[in-house]
Amino acid sequence: MSKQEAIESVLQQLKSVLPELQEAIVASTDGLPIAQLSSGEGSARLAAMAATAHGLGKRIATTSHLGEITETVVLGDKAYFIAYAIGEKAVLAITMPAGSNLGLVRLEAQDHARQLAEAL
Secondary structure, X not given: OOHHHHHHHHHHHHHHHOXXXXXXXXXEOOOOEEEEXXXXXXXXXXXXXXXXHHHHXXXXXXXXXXXXXXXXXXXXXXXXXXXXXXXOOEEEEEEEEOOOOHHXXXXXXXXXXXXXXXXX
16 A cells, blocks of 8 residues: 555545544645545645644744644634644644534544554
8 A cells, every 4th residue: 555545544534433524634744735535626725724723833832831732723613623743744634513522533633643644
């Protein structure tokens, strides 16, 4: 299995355990899309937002002495946007409807982010 196939497989597994998952993308910390759950015109924009959210979260964590960044969460009135660190070079970003079980989302997404780190 190629690296790309392995990454896409992990995203599909994430969707199977979180069926309400709206979007998922793996992006470089430079904002370039690596893989996404579904094809869409907004993949470059979502990848850029994921990298930006991760970078800002990392800066906040460093400045505030919070330790290593693991996730950045943005909650809107309609949905969550969550960016998870995948090592030093990539980010997993997902969107979930507001009201989702954030505890379950965090457990599953963090586990899948670790799997993605191994695939990368």
